[in-house]
Amino acid sequence: ALQQNLDRKLFGQHLVNKVIVKAVRGFLNNTNAKKPLALSLHGWTGTGKNFVSKIVAESIYKRGLKSKYVHQFVATLHFPHAHSISLYKDQLQSWIRGNVSICPRSIFIFDEMDKMHAGLIDSIKPFLDYYELLDGVSYRQAIFIFLSNAGAEKITEVALDFWRSGRTREDIRLTDMQNALSVSVFNNKNSGFWHSTLIDRNLIDYFVPFLPLEYKHVKMCVRVEIESRGYTVDEDILTRIADEMTYFPREERIYSDKGCKTVYAKLDYYYDF
Numbered sequence: 001a002l003q004q005n006l007d008r009k010l011f012g013q014h015l016v017n018k019v020i021v022k023a024v025r026g027f028l029n030n031t032n033a034k035k036p037l038a039l040s041l042h043g044w045t046g047t048g049k050n051f052v053s054k055i056v057a058e059s060i061y062k063r064g065l066k067s068k069y070v071h072q073f074v075a076t077l078h079f080p081h082a083h084s085i086s087l088y089k090d091q092l093q094s095w096i097r098g099n100v101s102i103c104p105r106s107i108f109i110f111d112e113m114d115k116m117h118a119g120l121i122d123s124i125k126p127f128l129d130y131y132e133l134l135d136g137v138s139y140r141q142a143i144f145i146f147l148s149n150a151g152a153e154k155i156t157e158v159a160l161d162f163w164r165s166g167r168t169r170e171d172i173r174l175t176d177m178q179n180a181l182s183v184s185v186f187n188n189k190n191s192g193f194w195h196s197t198l199i200d201r202n203l204i205d206y207f208v209p210f211l212p213l214e215y216k217h218v219k220m221c222v223r224v225e226i227e228s229r230g231y232t233v234d235e236d237i238l239t240r241i242a243d244e245m246t247y248f249p250r251e252e253r254i255y256s257d258k259g260c261k262t263v264y265a266k267l268d269y270y271y272d273f
Contacts, residue, residue: 002059009055009224010048011260012217014170015177016041019208024056027143035130036142038203040113040193042151042181043210046259049147053109056145060107069103071095075112075192082117089123096127097137104141113148116192121146128203146204148192154184155209156255163254169211177209212255218242221260225267241266 002024006017020039027037041049058064065072073079079088099106110121127139155177162172185207186199193199213221219242226233244266247253 002055005055005059006052010052011220012169012213013048013210015172015174016048016052016208016210019174019206020052020056023206024059024143028060033140035203036128036139036144038128038144038146038198038205039208040146040148040185040204040206041208041210042148042185043155044152044212044257044259045149046256046261047210047213048259049210050111053145053147056143057107057109060105060143065109069099069105070107070109071099072109072111075110075114075116079116079120085117085120088117088120092120092123093127096124096139096142097135100127100139100142101137104138105143107143107145109145109147110192111147113146113192114150114188114190118189118192118194121192122197125197125201125203128198129201146192148185150188150190150192151181151184151207151209152212154180156212159211160249160254169214172211174209178207181207181209213259214254215242215245215247215256218245218256218260218263221263222267225263226271229267229271231271237270241270 003021006021010017023037023039027033041052043049054065057067057070061067061069064070096108110116113121124144126134127142128144132138132140158172158176158180159169162169182199182204185193186196188194198204219238222238222241223233226238241263245256245258245262248255248257
């Protein structure tokens with residue numbers, strides 16, 4: 001189901017498709033995991049990070065994100081004040097400990113990592129490490145997913161280099177991204193992972209790069225959204241919506257600067273839903 005959903009609904013992200021399926025399937029099939037699975041998803045807004053975390057949750061729990069075993073944290077909502085870091089650390093540790101005690105296969109999703117205060121995420125380091133038990137609790141079946149815009153510049157830089165040298169985006173391999181991405185995030189003061197022990201100790205299993213979306217991918221998003229609402233696709237409207245999106249770099253206009261983020265709102269304008 002995970003593979004099918006990614007194939008059907010995620011566009012222009014061959015690296016994500018490959019890594020997520022292998023990582024999640026391998027982890028779920030491993031009866032003797034040495035640590036929890038930790039995935040860090042990076043890329044511009046609208047490239048599919050939230051969407052993929054939703055699909056992962058749905059592939060494990062019938063109710064997906066609504067399951068009581070799936071826990072979402074949004075940096076600006078749950079950890080807004082810099083002066084309360086110590087309190088947040090205690091609360092976060094307590095929440096994770098309590099929920100994994102109830103369900104070892106708990107999923108924790110941290111959104112807006114790039115807006116999280118430096119040092120806060122390090123409070124969960126013990127839960128991601130190679131411990132068999134911590135205070136009688138095993139965290140080895142849990143899944144941690146981090147979502148961030150940090151590193152998007154580096155991802156775009158690599159994608160543009162490939163485009164300008166005449167190679168396709170499908171030629172980009174994970175090895176072209178991984179090291180540069182982890183270093184970029186580690187040294188970015190606004191990444192949530194700035195000088196983080198999670199990176200230092202290699203506790204993030206995969207840094208997953210979401211490539212910026214091209215015009216053709218935006219059109220795919222529009223088409224799928226129209227069809228999902230039960231309407232006949234009007235090619236003129238589909239093209240008009242894709243044309244109205246803004247693209248970068250300014251001269252080449254290759255990548256959508258909002259990905260597929262505003263497609264849904266634009267559809268409401270054109271279709272009398």
